[in-house]
Amino acid sequence: MRIAELETYLVNLPLRREIKHASHARRQSASLVVRCRLADGTEGWGEGVPRPYVTGETAEDALEQLNSTPLTGQFDRECRSWDDVFALCERFQPAVLADDPRGCRSNSLRCAVELSVLDAYGRLFGESIRELTHRYAPASDLRDSKPVVRYSGAIMAEGDRAERLSALKMRLYGFAQCKVKVGVAGADDRRRLARIRRWLGGRMDVRVDANEAWNAAEADARIEPLLAYRISAVEQPLPHRQLAAMPELRRRLPVAMMLDESLTGMADAEEAVRIGACDLFNLRLSKCGGYLASLRLAAFAHRHGLGYQLGCHPGESAILSAAGRHWACSVRDIRYLEGSYDRHVLGELLTVEDITFGYGGRAPALAGPGLGVTVRTEVLDRVAFKKQTFRLD
Ligand SMILES: [Mg+2]
Structure with missing residues (x-):
C-alpha cells in the first residue's frame, strides 16, 4: 500500500490559561497537524509542536521545509510490512533551510509526518502504535507492556495562590510525582519550594x-538551597550554550541532572554522554523528531547507563498525547512521565476521545488500531490558519 497524500494544517490551539516558565509564556499553542491518506483511503494523523526556543523551528518553517522536500522520491514506495514502514520513515529527510549543526531543525515536522504515517499504517494493518516498540529492532532492550501508566503533575510559576491550589489538588488526587518550574525572574524559589513541599x-x-x-x-547558589526540600532531579539548569559546565555542576551537587533543551537528537545525546553532562534525558516526541527517534534515544541512554523521562510540550493535542501514551505503555524504565494534560490545558479538544489522565495521574493503555483517537475535523478546520495538500500519486 502506498501513501497517496499528505495534508498539513497549521493550527493555534487555544489554552485555558497562560502557560509560563523561565523562557516563555503563551496563551495559545502553535501546532503542525498532518493527515496521511493511503491509496485505499485509510487515514492517519500526526502532530508536531515547533518551538523556536527549543529546536529553532516555527510552524511556518516546518511548512516551508516540507514544500522544499522532494516528497515523491521519499514516499512513493510500496509498504507491505512494518519493516517497510520503518524504512520509509527513517529515509524521510526534510529539507532544512537554515544552519543545523545539531540536526534538530526539522524535528517537529519529522514527528508530525512520521506519526501520521504510523497511524495510517497501524489502522491499515489493524495494530496499535505501541506494537511498533515491540517490532522496532533498536528498541528490543526496552520492550514492556503496561496496562496503566502514571503521569507526573506539574506546578508552573504562577503566584502563591495558584501554586497552592495546584499543589493541594495534586496531593488530594494522589499523584506520586510532581515537577516544579523554577528560575522565573523575581520568584524566590527557595521559599516557593519550602511551601510547595509542605503542601505536597x-x-x-x-x-x-x-x-x-x-x-x-x-x-550552585540557586540549586543548593533547594536540596533541603528533597528534590530528586534538576532539569536544564543552564542554557544550552553552557553545556560544557554541566559535568562539573553534576559532580559538585548531589542531585540527578536532566537535559531537555540540550537534548534534541542523537548528536546532542552523543555529546552529553561524551562529556558526562547528565544523568537523565528528557525525551519529547516532537522535540526529538518522532516516535522512532525517541526510541533510539531511549535505547542509547539505556546502553550508557542513563535514565530518561518521557516529557511533553504543554499545549499539545490528544494526537501527541495518544502517541506518548503508547510510547509510555510499551517502554520500560521511564523515570518520570509527563503528558495527557489535555482537558486541564486546552480550551477545546481536537479529538472525540478525552484521554486526559485520571485520579493519581493514572491512565490506561489506549485501545484500537493506530493511535486509537479520532480527530474532530470540524474543530481542526476552525483552529487552522493555513492548510496545504501534498499529492504523492
Ligand atoms: Mg523542560
Whole structure:
C-alpha cells in the first residue's frame, strides 16, 4: 500500500490559561497537524509542536521545509510490512533551510509526518502504535507492556495562590510525582519550594525544571538551597550554550541532572554522554523528531547507563498525547512521565476521545488500531490558519 497524500494544517490551539516558565509564556499553542491518506483511503494523523526556543523551528518553517522536500522520491514506495514502514520513515529527510549543526531543525515536522504515517499504517494493518516498540529492532532492550501508566503533575510559576491550589489538588488526587518550574525572574524559589513541599507532603517525588534560567557561575547558589526540600532531579539548569559546565555542576551537587533543551537528537545525546553532562534525558516526541527517534534515544541512554523521562510540550493535542501514551505503555524504565494534560490545558479538544489522565495521574493503555483517537475535523478546520495538500500519486 502506498501513501497517496499528505495534508498539513497549521493550527493555534487555544489554552485555558497562560502557560509560563523561565523562557516563555503563551496563551495559545502553535501546532503542525498532518493527515496521511493511503491509496485505499485509510487515514492517519500526526502532530508536531515547533518551538523556536527549543529546536529553532516555527510552524511556518516546518511548512516551508516540507514544500522544499522532494516528497515523491521519499514516499512513493510500496509498504507491505512494518519493516517497510520503518524504512520509509527513517529515509524521510526534510529539507532544512537554515544552519543545523545539531540536526534538530526539522524535528517537529519529522514527528508530525512520521506519526501520521504510523497511524495510517497501524489502522491499515489493524495494530496499535505501541506494537511498533515491540517490532522496532533498536528498541528490543526496552520492550514492556503496561496496562496503566502514571503521569507526573506539574506546578508552573504562577503566584502563591495558584501554586497552592495546584499543589493541594495534586496531593488530594494522589499523584506520586510532581515537577516544579523554577528560575522565573523575581520568584524566590527557595521559599516557593519550602511551601510547595509542605503542601505536597513528604512522600511526593518532587523535581525542578529551570528551563535554562541560570548561568554556570550562579547555578550552585540557586540549586543548593533547594536540596533541603528533597528534590530528586534538576532539569536544564543552564542554557544550552553552557553545556560544557554541566559535568562539573553534576559532580559538585548531589542531585540527578536532566537535559531537555540540550537534548534534541542523537548528536546532542552523543555529546552529553561524551562529556558526562547528565544523568537523565528528557525525551519529547516532537522535540526529538518522532516516535522512532525517541526510541533510539531511549535505547542509547539505556546502553550508557542513563535514565530518561518521557516529557511533553504543554499545549499539545490528544494526537501527541495518544502517541506518548503508547510510547509510555510499551517502554520500560521511564523515570518520570509527563503528558495527557489535555482537558486541564486546552480550551477545546481536537479529538472525540478525552484521554486526559485520571485520579493519581493514572491512565490506561489506549485501545484500537493506530493511535486509537479520532480527530474532530470540524474543530481542526476552525483552529487552522493555513492548510496545504501534498499529492504523492
Ligand atoms: Mg523542560
